[in-house]
Amino acid sequence: MNYFRNIWEAISSIAQGMAVTLRQFFTKPETVQYPEVDVLNPRMPGYSGHLKPVSERFRGFLTVDTTVCISCNQCAHVCPVDCILVESEKGPKTTVNSLRPDGKESPKTRYPVQFDIHLGRCMYCGLCTEVCPTGCIHFTREFRGAAGEYHKLIHHFISPEEAERVRKLAAEEAAKPKPEKPVATKVEAEKE
Ligand code: SF4
Ligand code: SF4
Known part of the structure; x- marks a missing residue:
């Protein structure tokens, strides 16, 4: 009897295992062939958008809108690992609107x-x-x-052409005649 019970247990455990395999065979896969399939693009062939989407609050790579950047360098100063480098030139005075919900204007x-x-x-x-x-x-x-090389992890947000354009603008601004300071009257000069 023991002999036949062992045979029965072996067959039934194989059948249970095969049933799980068979069920998975007809289940929608939770994986995709990354990187061939673009997991951020649900319209990509081979991806039906069934994966959990990346959270709205997910911290991926940083990006900068350099047209709104006022080159205050605060980001570089606060960074604990010194991974931001900002170089700037003085140019014409203008204002930009903050990209924050308040849209505040900054010089x-x-x-x-x-x-x-x-x-x-x-x-x-x-x-x-x-x-x-x-x-x-x-x-x-x-x-x-x-990236295959470490230096490729440095992201440059200003192109050489844009840097050249800004440098020209800064040179033109520097060449503009400065308004003369009003000459202090004798009384004001004595006060000073
Ligand atoms: S903190 Fe200042 S320098 Fe840094 S991105 Fe913002 S505006 Fe630009
Ligand atoms: S490490 Fe530096 S660049 Fe990165 S998120 Fe922090 S402050 Fe920003």
């Missing part, structure tokens, strides 16, 4: 000629996004950034 006199973020060093703490007065540096939901 802009400096223009970035270099804005680099080293994403290999960034620890996604978010301090830079919090201090930025114009809200122009913010997280994206992008996380696909594998």
Whole structure:
């Protein structure tokens, strides 16, 4: 009897295992062939959008809207790992509207000629996004950034052409004649 019971147990346990395999065979897969399938694009062939979407609050790579950046350098100063580099030139006085919901206006006199973020060093703490007065540096939901070389993790947000354009603008601004200071009267000079 023991002999036949063992045979029965072996057959039934194999049948249970095969039933699980068979059920999975007809279940919708929870995986996709990444990176061939773009998991952020539900319209991508081979991906029906069945994966849990990346959260709205997900901290992916940082990005900067350099047209709104006022080159205040606060992000670079607050970064605990020194992964932001901002170089700027003085240009014409203008204003920019904050990208934050309040849309507050900020004066802009400096223009970035270099804005680099080293994403290999960034620890996604978010301090830079919090201090930025114009809200122009913010997280994206992008996380696909594998690179074969370490230096490729440095993202450059200003092109050489844009830097050249800003430098020309700054040179023109510097060449403009400055309004003369009013000459102090004798009484004002004595007060000083
Ligand atoms: S998220 Fe943190 S570590 Fe990354 S650049 Fe901003 S301040 Fe630096
Ligand atoms: S804190 Fe904002 S406005 Fe200031 S340099 Fe950084 S990105 Fe530009």
